[in-house]
Amino acid sequence: MSAIQSVCRRRIKRVFNRIDHLLGNECLFPPQTYREYSGFMNLGSKFVIRLKVPGYSKKDLDITLKPGKLVVTGYQVKEDKIKRGKKTVAQKKKTKHFTKTFGLPADINQKKKAISLQKGILTVTLYKKKGQ
Secondary structure, three states, X not given: OOHHHHHHHHHHHHHHHHXXXXXXXXXXXXXXXXXXXXXXXXXXXXXXXXXXXXXXXXXXXXXXXXXXXXXXEEEEEEEEEEEEOOEXXXXXXXXXXXXXXXXXXOOEEEEEEEEEEEOOXXXXXXEEOOOO
Protein backbone atom coordinates (compact mmCIF):
# COMPACT_ATOMS: atom_id res chain seq x y z
CA MET A 1 0.00 0.00 0.00
CA SER A 2 1.39 3.36 -0.95
CA ALA A 3 1.77 6.25 1.49
CA ILE A 4 -1.03 8.18 -0.22
CA GLN A 5 -3.44 5.23 0.10
CA SER A 6 -2.54 4.85 3.75
CA VAL A 7 -3.19 8.54 4.48
CA CYS A 8 -6.51 8.46 2.59
CA ARG A 9 -7.63 5.34 4.46
CA ARG A 10 -6.84 6.95 7.84
CA ARG A 11 -8.71 10.15 6.91
CA ILE A 12 -11.78 8.27 5.68
CA LYS A 13 -11.78 6.19 8.86
CA ARG A 14 -11.57 9.39 10.96
CA VAL A 15 -14.53 10.95 9.08
CA PHE A 16 -16.74 7.88 9.66
CA ASN A 17 -15.77 7.72 13.33
CA ARG A 18 -16.72 11.42 13.76
CA ILE A 19 -20.08 10.80 12.08
CA ASP A 20 -20.69 7.85 14.41
CA HIS A 21 -19.74 9.95 17.43
CA LEU A 22 -22.09 12.77 16.40
CA LEU A 23 -24.95 10.32 15.85
CA GLY A 24 -24.26 8.61 19.18
CA ASN A 25 -23.70 5.19 17.64
CA GLU A 26 -20.91 2.74 18.06
CA CYS A 27 -18.12 2.90 15.51
CA LEU A 28 -19.32 1.63 12.11
CA PHE A 29 -15.81 0.56 11.13
CA PRO A 30 -13.97 -0.76 14.19
CA PRO A 31 -10.19 -1.18 13.84
CA GLN A 32 -10.34 -4.99 13.44
CA THR A 33 -12.34 -4.56 10.21
CA TYR A 34 -9.25 -3.10 8.53
CA ARG A 35 -7.01 -6.00 9.56
CA GLU A 36 -8.72 -8.53 7.35
CA TYR A 37 -7.20 -11.99 7.33
CA SER A 38 -7.71 -14.21 4.36
CA GLY A 39 -5.61 -16.86 2.75
CA PHE A 40 -5.77 -19.13 -0.29
CA MET A 41 -3.56 -22.23 -0.27
CA ASN A 42 -3.01 -24.84 -2.97
CA LEU A 43 -2.24 -28.14 -1.19
CA GLY A 44 -1.94 -30.49 -4.15
CA SER A 45 -5.26 -32.37 -4.21
CA LYS A 46 -7.23 -29.55 -2.60
CA PHE A 47 -7.48 -25.80 -2.10
CA VAL A 48 -7.95 -24.33 1.38
CA ILE A 49 -9.41 -20.85 1.85
CA ARG A 50 -9.35 -19.18 5.27
CA LEU A 51 -11.20 -16.01 6.21
CA LYS A 52 -11.41 -14.20 9.54
CA VAL A 53 -15.08 -13.65 10.48
CA PRO A 54 -15.12 -12.61 14.17
CA GLY A 55 -18.55 -12.55 15.79
CA TYR A 56 -20.30 -14.50 13.02
CA SER A 57 -21.81 -17.97 13.46
CA LYS A 58 -22.38 -20.56 10.72
CA LYS A 59 -26.04 -19.51 10.39
CA ASP A 60 -24.92 -15.92 9.66
CA LEU A 61 -22.74 -17.01 6.72
CA ASP A 62 -23.67 -17.94 3.17
CA ILE A 63 -20.98 -19.75 1.17
CA THR A 64 -21.74 -20.05 -2.55
CA LEU A 65 -19.57 -21.94 -5.02
CA LYS A 66 -20.03 -20.63 -8.55
CA PRO A 67 -18.03 -21.52 -11.68
CA GLY A 68 -14.69 -19.78 -11.28
CA LYS A 69 -15.37 -18.16 -7.91
CA LEU A 70 -16.30 -18.66 -4.27
CA VAL A 71 -18.52 -16.03 -2.65
CA VAL A 72 -18.69 -15.72 1.15
CA THR A 73 -21.39 -13.43 2.52
CA GLY A 74 -22.04 -12.68 6.18
CA TYR A 75 -25.09 -10.90 7.57
CA GLN A 76 -25.98 -10.21 11.20
CA VAL A 77 -28.82 -8.34 12.87
CA LYS A 78 -28.67 -7.44 16.55
CA GLU A 79 -31.63 -5.90 18.34
CA ASP A 80 -31.46 -4.19 21.73
CA LYS A 81 -34.65 -3.25 23.56
CA ILE A 82 -34.88 -1.03 26.62
CA LYS A 83 -37.93 -1.83 28.71
CA ARG A 84 -39.60 -0.13 31.63
CA GLY A 85 -41.90 -2.67 33.18
CA LYS A 86 -43.64 -4.46 30.33
CA LYS A 87 -43.40 -1.53 27.93
CA THR A 88 -40.57 -1.09 25.41
CA VAL A 89 -39.35 2.52 25.56
CA ALA A 90 -36.46 2.29 23.09
CA GLN A 91 -35.29 -0.09 20.42
CA LYS A 92 -31.97 -0.21 18.61
CA LYS A 93 -31.26 -2.39 15.59
CA LYS A 94 -27.70 -2.90 14.42
CA THR A 95 -26.74 -4.75 11.24
CA LYS A 96 -23.38 -5.72 9.87
CA HIS A 97 -22.53 -7.53 6.68
CA PHE A 98 -19.72 -8.30 4.28
CA THR A 99 -19.09 -10.05 0.98
CA LYS A 100 -15.76 -11.57 -0.04
CA THR A 101 -15.14 -13.17 -3.43
CA PHE A 102 -12.26 -15.51 -4.23
CA GLY A 103 -11.28 -16.39 -7.81
CA LEU A 104 -10.90 -20.15 -8.35
CA PRO A 105 -9.14 -22.27 -10.97
CA ALA A 106 -11.21 -24.35 -13.37
CA ASP A 107 -10.25 -27.75 -11.91
CA ILE A 108 -12.47 -27.49 -8.79
CA ASN A 109 -14.97 -30.25 -8.00
CA GLN A 110 -18.20 -28.22 -7.61
CA LYS A 111 -19.93 -30.96 -5.56
CA LYS A 112 -17.27 -31.69 -2.96
CA LYS A 113 -16.38 -29.13 -0.29
CA ALA A 114 -15.80 -29.00 3.47
CA ILE A 115 -16.63 -25.99 5.64
CA SER A 116 -15.63 -25.33 9.24
CA LEU A 117 -15.80 -22.34 11.58
CA GLN A 118 -13.56 -22.33 14.65
CA LYS A 119 -12.64 -19.37 16.87
CA GLY A 120 -13.77 -16.82 14.25
CA ILE A 121 -11.81 -18.39 11.37
CA LEU A 122 -13.86 -19.79 8.47
CA THR A 123 -12.08 -22.58 6.60
CA VAL A 124 -13.43 -23.75 3.23
CA THR A 125 -11.75 -26.78 1.66
CA LEU A 126 -12.37 -27.33 -2.06
CA TYR A 127 -11.17 -30.50 -3.77
CA LYS A 128 -9.74 -30.77 -7.25
CA LYS A 129 -11.37 -32.89 -9.93
CA LYS A 130 -9.98 -36.42 -10.27
CA GLY A 131 -7.19 -36.84 -12.83
CA GLN A 132 -6.14 -33.19 -12.81
